[in-house]
Amino acid sequence: MSEVLLLWIGGKDPVPELLEGVRRSVRREYEIPARIELSQEAPADAFDARRGQHSSTRILSWLQERHGGAHRVLGVTDADLFIPILTFVFGEAQLGGRAAIVSTARLGDTPLIPGEAARIALRLQKEAVHELGHTFGLLHCADARCAMARSPSLRHVDAKSTALCRACRARTRELSENGDVHEQEEHANPDCR
Numbered sequence: 001m002s003e004v005l006l007l008w009i010g011g012k013d014p015v016p017e018l019l020e021g022v023r024r025s026v027r028r029e030y031e032i033p034a035r036i037e038l039s040q041e042a043p044a045d046a047f048d049a050r051r052g053q054h055s056s057t058r059i060l061s062w063l064q065e066r067h068g069g070a071h072r073v074l075g076v077t078d079a080d081l082f083i084p085i086l087t088f089v090f091g092e093a094q095l096g097g098r099a100a101i102v103s104t105a106r107l108g109d110t111p112l113i114p115g116e117a118a119r120i121a122l123r124l125q126k127e128a129v130h131e132l133g134h135t136f137g138l139l140h141c142a143d144a145r146c147a148m149a150r151s152p153s154l155r156h157v158d159a160k161s162t163a164l165c166r167a168c169r170a171r172t173r174e175l176s177e178n179g180d181v182h183e184q185e186e187h188a189n190p191d192c193r
Contacts, residue, residue, distance in 0.1 A: 002071040004034040004132065007063070009042045010078035010104075018104070018121050022076060025125040025162050026132060029147065030172065032071070041066075048082070056081040056092035056101050063099040072135050073099050074128060080105040090127045090151055093134035100131035107154070125162045127151065133168065137175040141168050 004026050008014040019036045026034045043062035046054045059075055067073040081089050081103045090107065093100035107127070108120035129147040141148035144156070146165035151157045164172065 002032055004030070004032055004072040004074055005067055005070040006034055006036045007039050007067065007073055007075050008036070008077070009039045009059070009075050011042075012078050014038060014076075015117075018124060019076060021121045021125050022074075022102075022128045025129055026074070029129045029162070029164055029169075030132060030136070034074075046079075051082055052080070053082040053088065054079040056083055056089055056103075059101045060092060060094055060099045063101065064094070064097070067099070070098065072132060074132055075099070075101040076124070076128070077101065077103050078105055079103055090123075090157065091131040093131040095134050095139075096137045097135055100128075100135050102127045102131050107157070122162070123154070123157050126157055126160055129162055129164070133164065133172065136172050138164075138168055138171060141165060143167075 006019060006023055006026070008019060023034045023036055026032070043059055046058040046062065048055060063073050063075050081092065081101065083089055083092060088106055091100060091102035102124060104120060104124055107123040108116050126147055130151065133148045138148050140150045143149060143165045144159050145161050146168055147160055147162055148164060148168045149156065149160045151160070
């Protein structure tokens, strides 16, 4: 049976409601069961002391090595992530692969501010749906409301929904049914209003 493994690999204790919200969003958008696990280990070589951040690409490799048997694995962390060409990333995924990672590190200031915990949780759900979409073969969508829209800043994350637009949802079903990934152009979505 296909499922998504949501794996907490953070340095702090996870917030159960945060992970449960991601689980529900993933299940709703991809119509696939998702289960939560807490990892007792983390990739030892992902931290870059010079940058003070963790390599999302290295974490993806670690997820693939350790959890390659899962249909999809989504790492959730509180570590600040980067790729070499960007200052930070909210997450990263293997296009058409099995692994993705998302982080809470840049999604809000502090959960202690009234209302901020809910905002962080919603942003995390959006980014989780987005990164998993890449594992299903989806590229970025030009519809700013679609979960597959690019997210270079929190303003962009806040503008989008936790849901896929009609075109991205249809493309996900098509790719899942065919079992393969084809190149997809970024698209405008006139059907999603």
